Amino acid sequence: MKPESPETEAGSADGLIGDPSSLKPGDRVVYPNQGVCRVTGTDLQEIAGQKLELVRMVREEDGAAVLIPRAKVASVGLRRVASRSYIEGVFHYLAAQYTDPELDWKIRHRDNADRLVTGGVLGVAEVVKGLHSLSHIRPLPTKEREQYDSSRHLLVAEVSASLGVPPSVAEDYVDYALMPPAGVTFKLKPPPRPVELPVRFARRKPIAKAEEELGLDDLGLELGELGELGEGAAAEEGAEKGEEAAGAEGAEGEAGAETAEEPPARAVPPAKGKPSPKKAAPAPKKAARKPAARPGPKPARTAAKAAPKKAAPKKPAHKPAKKAARGGKK
Amino acid sequence: MIRIVTLAPYDETDLAWLGKTLYTAFGLGTELAGERKPPASAELAGGRTDAEKLVQAAGAPRVVADDKILFLSAADLALPPGPLGEPPAWGFAQQGGVRAVVSTRRLPARGATEASVENWRRRLARECIHFVGHLWELHHCYDPRCAMHPSWSPDLAPNPDAVLCNFCREKSERKIRLAKT
Ligand SMILES: [Zn+2]
Numbered sequence: 001m002k003p004e005s006p007e008t009e010a011g012s013a014d015g016l017i018g019d020p021s022s023l024k025p026g027d028r029v030v031y032p033n034q035g036v037c038r039v040t041g042t043d044l045q046e047i048a049g050q051k052l053e054l055v056r057m058v059r060e061e062d063g064a065a066v067l068i069p070r071a072k073v074a075s076v077g078l079r080r081v082a083s084r085s086y087i088e089g090v091f092h093y094l095a096a097q098y099t100d101p102e103l104d105w106k107i108r109h110r111d112n113a114d115r116l117v118t119g120g121v122l123g124v125a126e127v128v129k130g131l132h133s134l135s136h137i138r139p140l141p142t143k144e145r146e147q148y149d150s151s152r153h154l155l156v157a158e159v160s161a162s163l164g165v166p167p168s169v170a171e172d173y174v175d176y177a178l179m180p181p182a183g184v185t186f187k188l189k190p191p192p193r194p195v196e197l198p199v200r201f202a203r204r205k206p207i208a209k210a211e212e213e214l215g216l217d218d219l220g221l222e223l224g225e226l227g228e229l230g231e232g233a234a235a236e237e238g239a240e241k242g243e244e245a246a247g248a249e250g251a252e253g254e255a256g257a258e259t260a261e262e263p264p265a266r267a268v269p270p271a272k273g274k275p276s277p278k279k280a281a282p283a284p285k286k287a288a289r290k291p292a293a294r295p296g297p298k299p300a301r302t303a304a305k306a307a308p309k310k311a312a313p314k315k316p317a318h319k320p321a322k323k324a325a326r327g328g329k330k
Numbered sequence: 331m332i333r334i335v336t337l338a339p340y341d342e343t344d345l346a347w348l349g350k351t352l353y354t355a356f357g358l359g360t361e362l363a364g365e366r367k368p369p370a371s372a373e374l375a376g377g378r379t380d381a382e383k384l385v386q387a388a389g390a391p392r393v394v395a396d397d398k399i400l401f402l403s404a405a406d407l408a409l410p411p412g413p414l415g416e417p418p419a420w421g422f423a424q425q426g427g428v429r430a431v432v433s434t435r436r437l438p439a440r441g442a443t444e445a446s447v448e449n450w451r452r453r454l455a456r457e458c459i460h461f462v463g464h465l466w467e468l469h470h471c472y473d474p475r476c477a478m479h480p481s482w483s484p485d486l487a488p489n490p491d492a493v494l495c496n497f498c499r500e501k502s503e504r505k506i507r508l509a510k511t
């Protein structure tokens with residue numbers, strides 16, 4: 001594994017890829033809510049007389065083939081894997097004293113869904129940390145427990161890719177910061193500024209525009225279908241482990257209460273022939289909603305919260321499944 | 331099947347107890363696959379052992395299908411230092427993979443009383459569930475009563491139970507079921 005990741009694009013803290021032509025085979029990118037992918041090339045496909053250029057990628061964790069129409073690269077929020085120095089800043093955020101978690105679940109759901117799509121790796125870290133601190137106040141409801149797990153999965157994957165360490169070590173780093181052992185303190189630097197989200201306000205429009213440009217509406221096509229066509233062709237390439245059932249680790253995108261669960265992008269071997277909808281390009285249609293300030297980290301925060309409000313006594317969320325109906329063989 | 335390979339001498343009744351607890355946690359049978367020599371290639375200067383290298387290089391029986399290999403070691407395991415330092419390593423697992431190691435070095439003293447031996451065994455089992463859990467793609471859990479809670483957490487009880495919370499148990503069941511089909 002290469003210890004150094006490509007630097008984020010100049011002038012863009014979150015590494016968003018504005019120009020798809022800058023993508024080269026071998027580039028490591030993050031597809032929001034899907035994970036770390038490696039660009040393998042481009043494909044030209046003709047669909048109902050329309051020529052479409054697709055960026056072809058392989059998801060690193062399971063070899064799933066992922067295809068995105070070039071015109072969609074920006075709107076799905078495709079970005080470079082965060083640089084080592086940026087990731088280090090994220091750890092200073094994780095270890096910093098946290099402001100009180102958002103208690104209004106509606107706002108929380110919406111903000112967290114937004115953060116996962118448009119907030120870069122710091123946005124993912126914000127979701128993990130926010131839900132983590134909420135779990136100290138009360139047990140997370142099922143949906144958010146799943147979101148906690150899937151955002152953890154995304155964070156671990158990106159830290160692992162950026163720092164060139166195995167995922168379980170990356171997760172140890174995350175929790176070493178989140179819940180340091182007794183007696184361990186860190187000299188923290190101001191964490192990076194959360195990614196400002198101007199795209200968030202304007203998002204709906206550009207997506208619609210992109211679709212218009214592609215003429216997809218006229219063709220009656222959803223981009224998901226394109227993905228599938230593409231994947232059929234690309235599946236044998238990297239789908240060794242791809243048959244794993246979709247959705248198993250709950251890496252769904254819009255994990256808010258309002259959305260139904262969608263399977264993450266997985267390559268389905270052609271033999272199975274079971275189409276799972278919206279595989280390649282689930283555009284983050286919900287992303288653009290809220291101009292409200294994110295309760296994200298401010299540079300001053302580290303020191304500012306010296307005396308945190310202890311909101312409630314720690315109460316672990318889940319009852320351990322003690323001797324869970326299993327120990328048959330003694 | 332979880333195949334337990336020891337890289338140091340351990341008491342057989344301790345290992346039998348561990349096998350039973352792993353069966354309770356994952357519904358998977360265990361097999362004691364004997365003792366091997368720890369790989370020299372994982373040794374670091376200063377007497378520590380590179381956890382990742384140990385797991386890669388240690389000898390183990392051939393695996394079939396969804397087998398997992400769990401090494402028990404007495405070594406002082408080292409991880410590469412992270413942005414905030416080196417987290418204490420109670421073990422190491424190839425996330426979603428086949429091999430994991432648990433070190434008994436950080437466990438409470440085994441002692442000779444019934445209570446101390448029981449505490450030692452329970453903690454060993456807890457750590458083994460944790461790292462085998464990683465092999466089944468489990469992530470860390472915020473519930474300090476769950477074996478997937480980080481091993482060094484200040485929220486952990488002095489003698490934590492060797493069990494998974496409902497969320498982690500159900501996730502592991504899904505992953506195991508998936509591997510079997
Ligand atoms: Zn762990």
Ligand SMILES: [Zn+2]
Pocket residue numbers: 318471472473476477478479494495496497498499
């Ligand atoms: Zn758990």
